[in-house]
Amino acid sequence: MNWTTLTKAYDTLGESPFWHPTEQRLYWVDILGRQIHRLHLASNVQESWQMPQEACCIAPAQTNGKPSGLVIALRDGFYRGTVWGEAVTPIATVGTGHFDFDTRTHRFNDGKCDSQGRFWCGTMNEPRTANDGVLYSLEMQGGQAVVTRQATGMTVSNGLAWSKDDRTMYWSDSFGHTLHGFDWNAKTNVLANRRVLKDFPPKSKEKGTGPVYGGRPDGATVDSEGNYYVCLMEAGAILKLSPTHQALARIPLPVKFATMPCFGGADLKTLFITSLRENRSAQELTEEPDLGHVFATRVDVAGAPVNFFND
Numbered sequence: 001m002n003w004t005t006l007t008k009a010y011d012t013l014g015e016s017p018f019w020h021p022t023e024q025r026l027y028w029v030d031i032l033g034r035q036i037h038r039l040h041l042a043s044n045v046q047e048s049w050q051m052p053q054e055a056c057c058i059a060p061a062q063t064n065g066k067p068s069g070l071v072i073a074l075r076d077g078f079y080r081g082t083v084w085g086e087a088v089t090p091i092a093t094v095g096t097g098h099f100d101f102d103t104r105t106h107r108f109n110d111g112k113c114d115s116q117g118r119f120w121c122g123t124m125n126e127p128r129t130a131n132d133g134v135l136y137s138l139e140m141q142g143g144q145a146v147v148t149r150q151a152t153g154m155t156v157s158n159g160l161a162w163s164k165d166d167r168t169m170y171w172s173d174s175f176g177h178t179l180h181g182f183d184w185n186a187k188t189n190v191l192a193n194r195r196v197l198k199d200f201p202p203k204s205k206e207k208g209t210g211p212v213y214g215g216r217p218d219g220a221t222v223d224s225e226g227n228y229y230v231c232l233m234e235a236g237a238i239l240k241l242s243p244t245h246q247a248l249a250r251i252p253l254p255v256k257f258a259t260m261p262c263f264g265g266a267d268l269k270t271l272f273i274t275s276l277r278e279n280r281s282a283q284e285l286t287e288e289p290d291l292g293h294v295f296a297t298r299v300d301v302a303g304a305p306v307n308f309f310n311d
Helices: 280-288
Strands: 014-020 024-029 035-040 045-050 055-063 066-074 078-083 088-095 107-115 119-125 135-143 144-154 156-162 168-173 179-185 190-198 216-222 228-233 239-240 247-252 260-264 272-274 297-300
Touching: 014 055, 014 107, 014 216, 014 260, 024 055, 024 119, 024 247, 045 179, 045 260, 066 119, 088 144, 107 156, 119 144, 135 156, 144 168, 144 190, 179 239
Parallel strands: 055 107, 156 216, 216 260
Antiparallel strands: 014 024, 014 272, 024 035, 035 045, 055 066, 066 078, 078 088, 107 119, 119 135, 135 144, 156 168, 168 179, 179 190, 216 228, 228 239, 239 247, 260 272, 272 297
16 A cells, blocks of 8 residues: 655644544644644645643534534543634543542543444553553533443553444454443433453563563444444554454554554545654664655545534
C-alpha cells in the first residue's frame, strides 16, 4: 500500500481521528501535547487548538441537527467546544458527582459517539498497576448531562466501536492484549453478554525468545461492510476482522507505533492513521523518523461515516 504523510509537525501521542463530512476536514488530537488538530485536505491548511489538559479524544457535535463544534474528553471529564479556538465548557467532570477516579493516576483515553448521539469514553490507569479503567456513556436529556457507568475491568481502555447492525459493541484493553464484545441495545443503551472476541499474545518477557510479537490492540474503526479495523501497536499493522470476528487481512502500516485508524474523504475510501513518538528510544526514532505523523492511503471499501454527539 502507498501511504502519504499528511502532517509536517509531530504529535507526541496522536489519537482519535475522525473525518468531518460537512467541513471536509480530518480532526485528531495530540493527547500529551494537549492539542486538537484539524486539517483541510483540499487546501492543506492545518489548525491547532490548545487545551487546558490532556486532550484525550473528540467527536463532532450537533445541535438541532446542525454541526456545533466538538464534544471533548479531557483528563478529568467531558467538555464542549462550540466555537473553534475559544474556551471549552465543562459538561461532566471529576468532583461533580459524575466520576470517581483519581486524576493523578487516571485519565480518559479512547472514545467516540454511537449511532444514537451518545458520547462514550473509557479511562485508563496510567501506571498500569490495576485493571480499574471504567467505560462511561454521556447523553443530554433536557439540557442535563446523564453519565452512565457502563463497564469496568480494563487497564488501558481502547478500541471502541459498534457493529454495522448496532447489536455489538467492541472494547479492548491494550495492556491486557484482549478485545471484548458486548451485546448492545441501542434504544435502551444497555450492555450485556460480555465476552472475549480475541486474545493477542503478549510479548515474550525474555528478549529474543518466543514467537515474533504481533502487537497489542489500540484504536479501531469499522467500514461500511461492518468489518472491524484495529491498529496493532508496536507491530506496524492493522488487523481487519469480519463481522463474525474472523481475521480477513493484516494491513501493513508505514510505522510500527500507529494508534488509531479512521475512514474519510468525500467517498470515505481514504484510510487515515495517527501515530506516536511517546517513550520511543533514539534508535527507534532513527529507524522510523516519521513517528508522530498522520498518514493516509486509498482503499477499496468505504468506511462508515462518523457519528455526531447530540447536544
